[in-house]
Amino acid sequence: MPFRSHSNANAVLRSSNVEDSEESLEFKIKELKFDSLKDLIQIEIKSTNQNILSYHDRNHLSQSRPQLLIGHDFKGGYNDVPSTESRNYTFEWFSNINQFVYFSHHRVTIPPPDWISAAHTHHSSILGTLIFEHQESVPEIELLLRGPDSPSPDLKTTYFLNPRPPYNTISTYFADRLIDLAIQHAFQGWLLNFEASISKITAQALRLWVEYLRLEGERRIGKSWEICWYDSVSHQDGKLKWRSTLDKFDNLPFYAASSSIFLDYHWTLDRPRETVELLDSLQVPQNSTTSSINLTRHPLISFATKQQTQLQNLKTNVYFGVDVFGRGCPYGGGFSSWKATSIVIEQGLSVALFAPGWTWESHHLHPARKQGWKSWWAEERYQWCGLPTPDDEVLENTYVDACRIANETGQKTLPVRGTSFSEIPAHRPILSLFPPSSDSNRRPRSFFYTNYSLGSGGNGYWLDGLQVMGTGLSWTDMASCFPKPDLIIGGGQRISCINPFLRIAGPPVRCEMIEHVGWHGSGSVLIQDEIKNHHQEASFIWINTLSVSLTSEQMECRVMWRAEDESKGHGPLGVALDVNSLDTTSKRPPIKSSYKIDPSGSPIVLVGSIDAINISSVTITKLGNGWHESTCLITGDNCVLARFGISIPSGFTFNHILGSLSISPLSQSQQSIKASYNDKFQILSWTHFNPHTLIYVLFLNNDTFLGTIRDAFISISSGRQYAVKLSDLLKQDKIGGSSKVVLKAVDQTGRVSVVATVSISSEGKLNV
Structure with a gap:
């Protein structure tokens, strides 16, 4: 949860360089949007932030299955800011998507820092937007290619040649500035949206500029750099044409110059097939196993690289737009958005789902909502994950949406209840079309952490199993959004392990996000199974898909859990691990499984390349408020941990609450954070180098929670220094008697440590 003054111009966060003048401590919230390219000339950009390299390293030329891109167009952009007073729209499904585009209608849109943090937490790409709309934007398109008219000596710009006047030379100045912005703010690229008719010569020059932006970004940042071209202006004649399919003359050259293409959502059912046929017709056989793609004549040598890309990989970088509002899109969007999505992925193409905030914004749905956020969450979950169980109550708004689609598509009669694509039984959750996987195209992570928190809360904020904000209070902060359990999508099957075999045992296990109990963040996860495990073996369910390197x-694997009802008894939770070997030199070993009951009573289940992993030091520690901590140490031999699950011994059911999960190098949990306090200016400052660490500032003794800090809300110097002016912060809350301000850190193992304590006298004076 952010500090309550983050959206205030007089923000409490200050510059980290504490000097003699208080003015030097003023922190100003960075501008994230620009309405003119000329604004980029005036600002100072520090392109030294290397955190962009540490989050995501996806090779977009080697992905083999359809991907999901989210076009986040919510109320025009920048209307989903953090709040300590209300519960607003959040996007909770980063784990299953490939790219997230933060969209607005400003010329340059930089994603807000809390959304960048959420994407990075889930190992997903996030892109900004460069947009030119309407004919009045044409002079700025020309400025983009020409460069600043009178650049000062410190404005570095280079040029490359285009043999056609008037663009004999094309400036790289603004392309370089866009790369600088991405590096400074730690996001992975840009959506390019040129929706204005231009001359043919300008269109051809623009293609060169786009390719430079892609190539230079890849050189400076690496494979994670992404330039996504929106299907708009034609390369052939410069006219504005939304083709809604891949066209050899209008948009294929721009696709060749960029990383991917976002096709407009006004398409018909034959368009995906036609796109595949076009790509297939461009294949040039090389030998019996590979082929290249003859995209077009190439002005730069990078096209030769794309020509070697296999057809399947080029298909998955073509994103067909699906508008959740249903504007011109097959099947009308809304809760039927899955249907158009399925048509696209059946052809091996990818999907760009535009404006998923429809569930929050649509005026058609609001009249039937009786419980505010809870009603929205039920519908949002239905859209993405389906009903918690098949027996759950059918949502009234699914039929309301079916009637909306019937009216908007000109149907003469309303549909019969239960017969539309928006309703059960036809409805399919979107995430069922994009199941989680241990993606081999992403670099394995060195750790995994989640507390299963939503990006908003309605029952205060939990920290180490205690409410530190107050019962019933609401907040919104996308930086607090963490990966959700896989089995939220339709539940998960309980599996019995009979060495060395596995078998499905019983119906799906119920999984619910709850807030009346929590460990960290908005709440926790309730796992319930109705059937006891009476067999003489361990049972387990998969919880999260991972990709963590084991060496x-x-x-250390660390799980925080408690029984849903202590009076009913519960089995000790163990772990289940799915292991994939990275050894490609030898024959792939057969998949094995094994389980054992540790002396602690905790069952340990291993699946896959079990000979490549070793488990030791299994412990279960009882904590306060019914919580337990299960830990074990893991070592591996050139392998990847692909899935994590929980296990129970014979005679018990799953009736547990999960608070958090961490798998991280044991050495990393020993990192320290140094803090200092400047008494003159009442500045509490600290330095830490792990961008995944969360910082909490709390009042001690009167239970007032002041907020959290991630990279989302701080002014960061090159040394990763952070600072907050406590006197400003304390003005927001009345303090009775003496108290303390405590600075706490939560590292990537989920452990909480006290970094600094500042005493506050009854007169409001602060002392370390």
Whole structure:
């Protein structure tokens, strides 16, 4: 949860360079949007932030299955800011998507820092937007290619040649500035939207500029850099044409110059097939196993690289737009958005789902909502994950949406209840079309952490199993959004392990996000199974899909859990691990499984390349408020941990609450954070180098929670220094008697430590 003054011009966060003048401590919230390219000339950009390299390294030329891009167009952009007073729209499904585009109608849109943090937490790409709309934007398109008219000596710009006047030379100045912005703010690229008719010569020059932006970004940042071209202006004649399909003359050259293409959502059912046929017709056989793609004549040598890309990989970088509002899109969007999505992925193409905030914004749905946020969440979950169980109550708004689609598509009669694509039984959750996987095209992570928190809360904020904000209070902060359990999508099957075999045992296990109990963040996860495990073996369910490297270095697995009802008894939770070997030199070993009951009573289940992993030091520690901590040490031999699950011994059911999960190198949990306090200016400052660490500032003794800090809300110097002026912060809350301000850190293992304590006298004076 952010500090309550983050959206205030007089923000409490200050510059980290504490000097003699208080003015030097003023923190100003960075501008994230620009309405003119000329604004980019005036600002200072520090392109030294290397955190962009540490989050995501996806090779977009080697992905083999359809991907999902989210076009976040919510109320025009920048209307989903953090709040300590209300519960607003959040996007909770980053784990299953490939790219997230933060969209607005400003010329340059930089994603807000809390949304960048959420994307990075889930190992997903996030892009900004460069947009030119209407004919009045044409002079700025020309400025983009020409460069600043009178650049000062410190404005570095280079040019490359285009043999056609008037663009004999094309400036790279603004392309370089866009790359600088992405590096400074730690996001992975840009959506390019040129919706204005231009001359043919300008269109051809624009293609060169787009390719430079892609190539230079890849050179400076790496494979994670992404330039997504929106299907708009034609390369052939410069006219504005939304083709809604891949066209050899109008948009294929721009696709060749960029990383991917976002096709407009006004398409018909034959368009995906036609796009595949076009790509297939461009194949140039090379030998019996590979082929290249003859995209077009190439002005730069990078086209030769794309020509070597296999057809399947080029298909998955073509994103067909699906508008959730249903504007011109097959099947009308809304809760039927899954249907158009399925048509696209059946052809091996990818999907750009535009404006998923429809569930929050649509005026058609509001009249039937009786419980505010809870009603919205039920519908949002239905859209993405389906009903918690098949027996759950059918949502009234699914039929309301079916009637909307019937009216908007000109149907003469309303549909019969239960017969539309928006309703059960036809409805399919979107995430069922994009199931989680241990993606081999992404670099394995060195750790995994989640507390299963939503990006908003309605029952205060939980920290180490305690409410630190107050019962019933609401907040919104996308930086607090963490990966959700896989089995939220339709539940998960309980599996019995009979060495060395596995078998499905019983109906799906119920999984619910709850807020009346929590460990960290908005709440926790309730796992319930109706059937006891009466067999003489362990049972387990998969919880999260991972991609964590295992080596000879010790990794610690740490799970926080408690029984849903202590009076009913519960089995001790163990772990289940799915292991994939990275050894490609030898024959792939057969998949094995094994389980054992540790002396602690905790069952340990291993699946896959079990000979490549070793488990030791299994412990279960009882904590306060019914919580338990299960830990073990893991070492591996050139392998990847692909899935994590929980297990129970014979005679028990799953009736547990999960608070958090972490798998991380044992050495990383020993990192320290240094803090200092400047008494003159009442500045509490600290330095830490792990961008995944969360910082909490709390009042001690009167239970007032002041907020959290991630990279989302701080002014960061090159040394990753952070600072907050406590006197400003304390003005927001009345303090009775003496108290303390406590600075706490939560590292990537989920452990909480006290970094600094500042005493406050009854007169309001602060002392370390």
